[in-house]
Amino acid sequence: MADQEEEQDNTGDQNHKPQDLPQVLILKPPPVLSVIGEESFLSNKYQFLKAWESPLPLHQFLTAHAGSIQAILCSGASPVTDDLLQLLPSVRLVVTASAGTNHIDLEACHRRGISVTNAGNVFSDDGADAAVGLLIDVLRKITASDRYVRQGLWVSEGDYPLGSKFQLRGKRVGIVGLGGIGLEIAKRLEALGCNVLYTSRKKKTFLSYPFYSDVCQLAAHSDALIICCALTDQTRHMIDKDVFSALGKEGVIVNVGRGAIVDEKEMVRCLVHGEIAGAGLDVFENEPDVPKELFELDNVVLSPHRAVFTPESFMALCELVVGNLEAFFSNKPLLSPVMDV
Amino acid sequence: MAESTDCHKAQQDFPKVLILKPIPFINLVGEQYFASNKFTFVEAYDSSLPLHQFLSTHSPSIKAILSSVGAPPITSDILHLLPEVGLVVTTSVGLNQVDLLECRRRGIKVANAGSIFSDDVADFAVGLLIDVLRKVSASDGYVRKGLWATKGDYPLGSKLGGKRIGIVGLGNIGFAVAKRLEAFRCSISYNSRKRKPHVSYPFYESVCELAANCDVLVICCELTDHTHHMINKEVLSALGKEGVIVNIGRGAIINEKEMVQCLVQGEIAGAGLDVFENEPDVPLELFAMDNVVLSPHVAVFTPESFLDLRDLVVGNLEAFFSNKPLLSKFGDW
Numbered sequence: 257m258a259d260q261e262e263e264q265d266n267t268g269d270q271n272h273k274p275q276d277l278p279q280v281l282i283l284k285p286p287p288v289l290s291v292i293g294e295e296s297f298l299s300n301k302y303q304f305l306k307a308w309e310s311p312l313p314l315h316q317f318l319t320a321h322a323g324s325i326q327a328i329l330c331s332g333a334s335p336v337t338d339d340l341l342q343l344l345p346s347v348r349l350v351v352t353a354s355a356g357t358n359h360i361d362l363e364a365c366h367r368r369g370i371s372v373t374n375a376g377n378v379f380s381d382d383g384a385d386a387a388v389g390l391l392i393d394v395l396r397k398i399t400a401s402d403r404y405v406r407q408g409l410w411v412s413e414g415d416y417p418l419g420s421k422f423q424l425r426g427k428r429v430g431i432v433g434l435g436g437i438g439l440e441i442a443k444r445l446e447a448l449g450c451n452v453l454y455t456s457r458k459k460k461t462f463l464s465y466p467f468y469s470d471v472c473q474l475a476a477h478s479d480a481l482i483i484c485c486a487l488t489d490q491t492r493h494m495i496d497k498d499v500f501s502a503l504g505k506e507g508v509i510v511n512v513g514r515g516a517i518v519d520e521k522e523m524v525r526c527l528v529h530g531e532i533a534g535a536g537l538d539v540f541e542n543e544p545d546v547p548k549e550l551f552e553l554d555n556v557v558l559s560p561h562r563a564v565f566t567p568e569s570f571m572a573l574c575e576l577v578v579g580n581l582e583a584f585f586s587n588k589p590l591l592s593p594v595m596d597v
Numbered sequence: 598m599a600e601s602t603d604c605h606k607a608q609q610d611f612p613k614v615l616i617l618k619p620i621p622f623i624n625l626v627g628e629q630y631f632a633s634n635k636f637t638f639v640e641a642y643d644s645s646l647p648l649h650q651f652l653s654t655h656s657p658s659i660k661a662i663l664s665s666v667g668a669p670p671i672t673s674d675i676l677h678l679l680p681e682v683g684l685v686v687t688t689s690v691g692l693n694q695v696d697l698l699e700c701r702r703r704g705i706k707v708a709n710a711g712s713i714f715s716d717d718v719a720d721f722a723v724g725l726l727i728d729v730l731r732k733v734s735a736s737d738g739y740v741r742k743g744l745w746a747t748k749g750d751y752p753l754g755s756k757l758g759g760k761r762i763g764i765v766g767l768g769n770i771g772f773a774v775a776k777r778l779e780a781f782r783c784s785i786s787y788n789s790r791k792r793k794p795h796v797s798y799p800f801y802e803s804v805c806e807l808a809a810n811c812d813v814l815v816i817c818c819e820l821t822d823h824t825h826h827m828i829n830k831e832v833l834s835a836l837g838k839e840g841v842i843v844n845i846g847r848g849a850i851i852n853e854k855e856m857v858q859c860l861v862q863g864e865i866a867g868a869g870l871d872v873f874e875n876e877p878d879v880p881l882e883l884f885a886m887d888n889v890v891l892s893p894h895v896a897v898f899t900p901e902s903f904l905d906l907r908d909l910v911v912g913n914l915e916a917f918f919s920n921k922p923l924l925s926k927f928g929d930w
Contacts, residue, residue, distance in 0.1 A: 389727030447780030
């Protein structure tokens with residue numbers, strides 16, 4: 257424990273004698289670090305080097321410390337580019353405090369022999385709960401009817417209009433991206449009596465859910481789409497006019513992936529014109545900005561990129577981040593390596 | 598309502614099914630979808646006669662009663678005036694508005710909505726619970742007020758997986774809720790009138806004990822004399838400051854005043870409520886809370902289940918008038 261105390265005294269002070277501990281660069285604090293608190297991330301196997309605390313311009317700062325930076329801790333707000341890696345030849349590991357890796361140049365990491373770890377399955381259960389919760393909310397208009405009651409309309413207008421409140425049982429739900437979160441979503445949907453279909457980069461041979469290689473085809477056979485895939489060059493604006501058209505007027509979309517997977521302008525247009533029946537959205541193209549047209553709609557549920565996160569999953573993420581870093585610096589196998597590039 | 602004399606005459610001969618108060622469900626679906634060649638409806642509310650007189654006048658031909666939530670109760674007085682009645686059909690699952698003892702005594706069959714609503718109500722209960730735990734409606738309001746852009750991130754919600762769920766009333770609905778929440782990695786226990794022999798969930802003799810051992814209570818039972826105000830300050834205290842309650846049963850199962858007080862004082866963490874003691878009145882204190890989700894008694898309603906209910910109501914009536922077994926008989930007589 258004495259080691260750790262010493263570390264705590266020294267972490268903020270750049271003028272001290274260089275430590276023996278390998279250094280982990282943080283360009284900007286990942287949300288989980290801010291929420292949980294840095295103390296939970298400390299270890300006697302490494303030391304954080306916090307770029308934002310230095311008065312030096314970034315380029316200079318990085319050049320000064322390049323020799324001792326062996327790992328980078330990042331998240332969506334602090335991309336890891338090939339240019340950055342070029343400045344840090346001692347880096348052998350990139351740890352991202354997120355499930356997504358679209359902010360990391362994976363090809364460059366692979367080329368440079370740099371390992372990458374992400375949040376593994378830490379968010380899978382909570383993400384699935386959120387996605388399914390949003391689906392139920394949109395189909396059964398839970399938030400809309402909560403608003404109805406709070407506005408005093410139950411008393412003045414009478415019973416909430418039945419309108420387009422859909423039953424879940426028997427609904428065909430197309431999952432876009434059958435990774436950790438997608439699989440957990442499928443399990444929950446089955447318990448609700450839904451029929452699960454999916455599209456993914458590759459068909460999962462161990463699953464019996466109907467697979468569609470084309471997201472448009474999936475939409476054509478689905479009553480609802482749940483977007484839970486990664487944002488990549490292939491998936492950017494993948495959910496477009498054609499997909500909405502295929503989904504149809506009774507179709508509903510839920511997005512817990514990334515805003516940019518959906519052509520947001522087109523989606524808003526479809527919602528406003530009744531070309532799809534509703535949406536549950538936890539992510540947007542330009543957070544925290546949400547298209548104002550959506551504020552007028554009762555068939556849309558808006559969540560400020562929160563639905564997936566819980567204190568428990570943040571704690572689990574913290575343990576995973578520390579676990580990966582400690583494993584790396586102890587020459588042990590990484591806990592949640594990102595395999596595919 | 599101009600009809601040919603023949604048609605009119607034939608309808609006159611049909612056994613009559615009494616409706617005491619307009620049934621919104623029938624209007625929503627459309628009266629024409631309840632037409633049958635085995636019975637005809639007679640609406641007491643359409644008549645200018647006082648009820649007792651109306652009933653006495655028509656009693657020889659009234660063979661069945663169609664009741665719904667919010668309609669006048671089917672009391673022994675009413676049944677006394679209608680000696681020809683052999684069946685009471687309700688559009689609800691709950692039968693607290695029917696004098697069941699009297700029906701049994703008189704050999705009057707009873708049919709309710711069976712389990713057609715179970716899935717829909719259970720789905721809604723799960724949705725309400727996720728909403729309360731993850732602050733879905735509250736954060737939707739936050740976004741719509743433009744606060745995400747100006748005030749920043751919304752507080753985190755709470756994890757659902759691993760929560761200990763206490764089901765109050767393990768009937769069709771309670772069971773459906775349990776099965777669903779198991780898929781969300783929750784653990785299930787219950788309290789019911791009697792322990793269920795083929796169920797492996799832990800059973801608690803008292804609701805208080807159940808509450809003390811759970812993180813969430815889901816009220817799925819019927820409203821009876823026994824369950825009236827069963828959920829009170831004592832139970833809510835046992836549930837605790839991190840506890841959440843979801844009610845898709847009847848408002849009066851909970852002592853609403855005490856629950857509101859517990860919520861105001863932070864004695865429990867939140868509530869998802871589809872039913873209230875005095876609908877459509879909802880205690881005003883709840884409007885100020887973002888750890889509460891309120892819905893106007895809609896857990897039951899989907900367009901699909903309405904059609905199922907129509908089939909069930911008409912099916913029960915036609916079965917009765919054809920001397921066939923009822924589709925959703927309640928009770929053992």
